[in-house]
Amino acid sequence: MWDGSDGASYERGGDIRRRLFNLAAALSLVLCVGIAALWVLSFWTAGSMVCNVWHRACWAFAERNLIRLEFHEYREGDEPNGVGFYANPDYAKQSGLWDELRPVLNPPVGMTVNGRPFNRSVHEYLLPAIGLGYRRTEYPNSQRVGYRVYVPHWLAALAFALLPTVWYVRVGRPRWRYVRGCCVHCGYDLRATPERCPECGAKPQAAVGAAA
Numbered sequence: 001m002w003d004g005s006d007g008a009s010y011e012r013g014g015d016i017r018r019r020l021f022n023l024a025a026a027l028s029l030v031l032c033v034g035i036a037a038l039w040v041l042s043f044w045t046a047g048s049m050v051c052n053v054w055h056r057a058c059w060a061f062a063e064r065n066l067i068r069l070e071f072h073e074y075r076e077g078d079e080p081n082g083v084g085f086y087a088n089p090d091y092a093k094q095s096g097l098w099d100e101l102r103p104v105l106n107p108p109v110g111m112t113v114n115g116r117p118f119n120r121s122v123h124e125y126l127l128p129a130i131g132l133g134y135r136r137t138e139y140p141n142s143q144r145v146g147y148r149v150y151v152p153h154w155l156a157a158l159a160f161a162l163l164p165t166v167w168y169v170r171v172g173r174p175r176w177r178y179v180r181g182c183c184v185h186c187g188y189d190l191r192a193t194p195e196r197c198p199e200c201g202a203k204p205q206a207a208v209g210a211a212a
């Protein structure tokens with residue numbers, strides 16, 4: 001059975017590393033598919049997830065192709081520990097996240113941001129336009145500070161698709177070619193010439209093993 005190793009790619013005793021790679025690729029694929037599903041859902045309803053532990057809170061909000069991750073600390077005794085999931089269709093209708101990410105798309109003449117003239121730079125205009133952003137938020141009532149990161153669903157899904165793609169090219173595709181009796185390097189049908197690939201010259205693992 002083709003075990004995913006082609007000799008050059010993996011060192012001897014790389015078994016654990018290979019399994020970790022398989023596991024990481026599988027987890028990444030699950031996250032990719034999950035985010036893709038939430039992406040579709042985000043156009044119908046807004047949702048949020050919160051995790052409060054030791055007076056620290058991690059929030060994830062999502063609506064209309066935009067995810068906002070937030071981290072902040074509570075004052076002692078502010079909030080109970082716990083995990084929660086919420087869906088809020090009204091929030092989605094308001095398009096709240098996009099508004100806070102792009103507060104001023106058509107700024108009044110002479111408007112300033114942090115004392116500087118507002119200009120439509122990459123940081124202030126282009127990135128928010130596709131859903132990327134970072135905010136440090138102060139809550140005056142409770143004196144706590146929150147950190148918010150904005151990322152569009154498609155970019156998060158794309159990021160989690162990278163590892164499964166690498167897995168497919170390095171492990172999945174060669175394995176599938178081996179099972180079908182094809183060259184693991186180029187995919188050429190080797191049933192007529194099992195000793196050596198006429199297309200790329202590679203010697204199949206079975207032929208190498210038989211010769212040794």
Ligand SMILES: [Zn+2]
Binds near residue numbers: 188198199
């Ligand atoms: Zn070949």
